[in-house]
Amino acid sequence: MAKDRVKRRLAAIMATDIVGYSRLIEIDEMDTLGSIKRLQASIFRPTISTHGGQIMKLMGDGALVMFNSAVDAVNCGVSLQNDITLDQRQISPDRRMIFRIGINLADVVVEGNDLFGDGVNIAARLEALAQPGGICISDTVQRQLAGKSGLAFEDGGEVSLKNIARPVRVWHWMDSPTVGPASLPITDRPSIAVLPFEDLNGRPDETFFSDGITEDIITGLARFRSLSVIAANSSFNFRGKPTSLKEIGRQLGVAFIVEGSIRRVDQRIRVTAQLIEAATGSHLWAERFDRSLTDVFAVQDEVAKMIVSTLVGRIEEVKFQQSLRKPTVSLAAYEYYLRGVAHLRGYADDDNQQACHMLEAAVERDPRFALAYAYLALSRVALHGYADAPAEVLDDAFAIARKAVALDGQESVxxxxxxxxxxxxxxxxxxxxxxxxxxxxxxxxANGLVQMGGLLARRGRLDEGLEWINEGMRLNPFPPSWYEAALANVLYLLERYDEAALALSELPNPGPYTHARLAACYAQAHRLSEAHSEVALVLRERPNFSTADFLKRVVVLECPDHRELLRQGLLKAGLPE
Structure with missing residues (x-):
């Protein structure tokens, strides 16, 4: 048989792939394969044919398709995603077929029924970058769309692709305006909608409580200027409507959705709340709150505050983790900010240095980014030992933090x-x-409450400080580890040494100064063998450690009596004067 002639041509290449294919196969192999064949026959082949495409290769969970026109390829991709979304609406969320699509325009080699070349590889890499249910295109494709398409693509910046020498600028499309009401753009800030909490008792005269909880949560979230929060009149519009969370997220232009329910039995009330990622339906957090209804409005206020504080922590964690998974090439200011804060919260040896680099990049790209300046000030101090930082570093950090307040005086952070x-x-x-x-x-x-409590304790107002810290820890049931350090400080000054030691032992990656504080706790609690073990750790890392120098440079306590109490504990443990 004669060999097919090798041909080279300019083509638009589409690569498709099923999200979570391995998981679907594991759940039900025969059903998954049957669904793929049905979609190929009923949607893929006719849609691709209609738009002038040629299927070059069908794989178990994807396809490689060639088009003569980039515009045709993009229009086909949008039609495919819309048709698949409609087809899968009646299927259980954990069984739905969700596709990613990547499209590139390049010179390719056509060999029989196969395609080769960097252009094909780039299409496959773009597919991997696409959001579930979305399309990712290269800049060459985006330029072809100018004036020929009403579709809106979001600039994803330049990214480095595996085995591709040069960075590629990419553009993202998510959901089509042809399916239902037009979708709103998802902002750079984490965006969230709170749906009206459902009253499971079904009493119309008691919806005031469920609506009150919902509105309090919306109001509380809106105080965090790092979030974009949908107003109540928009989210309440979906009450009682059989609309999927993904569709609600698309219509409101939000990345996260909060929903919940309320059930009242006699004088007890149970409030449940959950945080959901709109695009995927993934449950990120859920909690249940049981309370006595002695004062209905006090319960409403308390539960709403706890939900708000926890939600903010969960959303921040999701965004930080997402930012760390993205490549560092040409990240926007907000992405650099997220990455910087994520490093600042880490405990790796170079985390503080990385935080400085990322936050410097953020303010360089957006010189009016108040939050980035605020965290840059903190990262500079952290890099040089916090209270142990040289005076010039503290002065510089002070100037940067003041600039942050000048840029946005309404931002609490x-x-x-x-x-x-x-x-x-x-x-x-x-x-x-x-x-x-x-x-x-x-x-x-909650972070502000704990830090305020820490300051009051340093100023000698111990009971007041402990109240603030306890309230912050109550509001944030998943606290960062530094909460324990603030708690330990006030407990030591209250002479509750065993509790202080327990709090300090919760800190990850403790340094010599934490070991010194632990030694003082154990010594004051008459646990001398443990105190001596901590002293050995201090002197191994800081052979020249002296109590006087530690108290002068590192310890921040306003009251002389409290400084003396810590000094006694350090000396009793056996640390040098």
């Missing part, structure tokens, strides 16, 4: 981080003023 820098500068009055301003702007910020 900017005031909070400026206050924290002031704590390390031993400027306690200024720190307390800005912590209180942060609280006025956002009383739902």
């Amino acid at each position: 900017c005031h909070r981080l400026l206050a924290l820098v002031c704590v390390f500068r031993r400027e306690f009055d200024i720190a307390e003023r800005h912590f209180r301003r942060a609280y006025q702007l956002n009383p739902n910020d």
